[in-house]
């Protein structure tokens with residue numbers, strides 16, 4: 603069995619690796635070659651923590667495993683990240699544990715890869731302005747990944763806590779993109795692609811603000827009750843997701859489906875666009891939304907890359923159970 607710690611994951615898994623792994627597994631999911639198993643997520647009644655499992659099997663990539671972990675809100679005060687997770691990979695032929703992989707960095711990099719894959723496949727090719735809504739831990743990963751899939755010339759950003767914006771501004775500066783903090787309406791009036799990555803429980807962006815042709819990667823809503831978009835945005839858009847079952851239950855589409863402005867059948871897996879069985883965007887005026895809910899197979903895909911590259915470079919620790 604291999605142990606691949608957080609530091610090694612950061613060393614070996616780059617954004618291009620994560621993009622390729624996530625794109626491939628979304629394609630496998632849409633072909634029916636890979637399946638996520640039901641998610642378990644429970645409040646444990648201790649330390650205010652939410653704990654759970656995301657698991658699945660990718661028959662095409664032969665990746666079987668589970669990500670275990672969750673959210674411990676008091677961790678920051680202890681000098682730890684609030685989100686904590688570990689990925690367990692198993693040999694699909696024998697069920698033996700093959701690797702234990704740190705999941706914290708990988709969660710950020712795979713989430714950023716998902717929205718980058720959506721921008722690569724759905725945003726207008728001539729997209730020039732990137733709008734960032736959110737400035738927390740995930741946002742810098744999101745910005746770096748998005749900047750690699752379109753020739754953005756400027757970043758506009760808004761966050762409910764403006765004091766968090768300078769960290770995002772510093773990343774924009776580092777990658778050579780002009781950065782401007784603006785109000786939400788102004789952001790929508792100019793952005794060609796928008797990423798939302800907040801912990802909001804109410805709509806932050808309204809349909810009347812959204813320009814024709816905009817692509818929105820809605821990444822923050824991953825739990826029942828969370829919400830970042832006016833449900834009417836989804837009603838007027840072509841909606842894509844990582845997994846339809848999650849989109850309508852814990853993703854952004856939960857609200858539009860509850861309001862009966864869209865149905866599950868209106869939502870297309872992004873994998874269908876990747877596989878060429880759905881055309882994706884069909885005009886420059888179309889609004890596209892990617893409801894990125896975060897599936898276990900994304901975690902397993904990047905963890906499997908981490909284990910392979912760490913082993914190849916002699917950076918994994920061998921251990922026996």
Ligand code: NAD
Nearest residue numbers: 713736737738739740763799800801802821822894895896
């Ligand atoms: P963080 O705690 O570092 O940052 C939180 C962000 O949300 C900040 O921008 C903050 O200003 C904003 N925020 C906090 N409370 C808010 C509120 N009540 N209303 C509106 N905005 C609020 O968190 P993070 O690690 O950057 O994660 C951001 C979101 O992304 C979380 O909701 C997290 O669960 C979600 N997430 C989704 C996936 C996925 O695969 N879709 C993966 C990881 C994280």
